[in-house]
Ligand code: TXA
């Protein structure tokens with residue numbers, strides 16, 4: 140494991156690691172983030188692997204430049220502009236309609252993306268130097284407290300990542316406030332910017348129930364998870380699309396096949412999952428069969444996502 144105290148050389152090194160698809164923990168004004176290029180689906184899959192979450196969660200994309208915002212989301216309305224003027228750079232994360240340049244795994248398949256411009260100088264310098272938007276959850280394993288010092292990151296996930304930039308203690312020590320303004324303004328997570336201050340800028344804000352949020356990822360097409368070893372013959376007259384883990388022995392019964400990984404690699408499969416599901420959902424088929432995925436490492440999160448799609452009807 141490597142830890143470098145902040146210096147401009149350390150930032151150059153961290154930026155090149157991020158550009159090449161690696162993982163770097165870095166300080167922000169709220170908590171330490173576990174950063175990867177938001178444009179690299181395999182790097183993002185590795186973030187989920189290190190977090191050991193039993194499911195995929197959409198990540199916050201960090202930017203250092205307002206031009207990036209225009210590239211990453213479809214529209215920035217007046218409400219968003221007012222909030223940005225008031226609170227950026229700083230600990231307010233805005234959920235906005237996402238553009239197509241972001242891979243689906245960053246947003247766990249959602250049509251919206253969470254974006255923030257941090258105010259910590261080390262974070263800003265790193266993002267600028269990397270030249271890509273940086274997706275970063277808090278740098279802790281699932282179920283642990285968010286790290287506010289480099290030593291917390293080291294103890295929790297140090298050996299699994301490429302580099303930690305030690306920029307001292309995070310000044311706020313509390314995560315950013317997450318506000319969805321893709322539709323009616325809705326508070327998704329209370330955080331460092333108090334809701335009262337947001338109301339002063341844009342008026343009424345709804346408070347969401349976290350449970351309802353969990354239900355939002357849905358497919359239009361019915362999906363069925365096959366049993367282990369089951370070939371899955373399509374019902375009479377039905378067009379079926381297959382979501383296969385590895386290349387299938389026989390693809391003739393299917394209208395289309397999406398292969399998640401040629402070599403059967405879970406990280407590659409996770410990186411491809413959401414785009415494959417979107418393609419299947421849009422295709423001219425009646426239903427989706429999904430092969431079961433081995434439930435180790437990222438396989439658990441993949442199966443959790445498939446089960447949620449299956450349950451929905
Ligand atoms: O202060 C922070 O926000 C830190 C630093 C590193 O920026 N990051 C952080 O990330 O706390 P994370 O992944 O631990 O929490 C992100 C939160 C999650 O609750 C997630 O559900 C929500 O943001 N979120 C992200 N994208 C979303 C989206 N498109 N729609 C709804 N919620 C979203």
Ligand code: MG
Nearest residue numbers: 276277278285
């Ligand atoms: Mg977190």
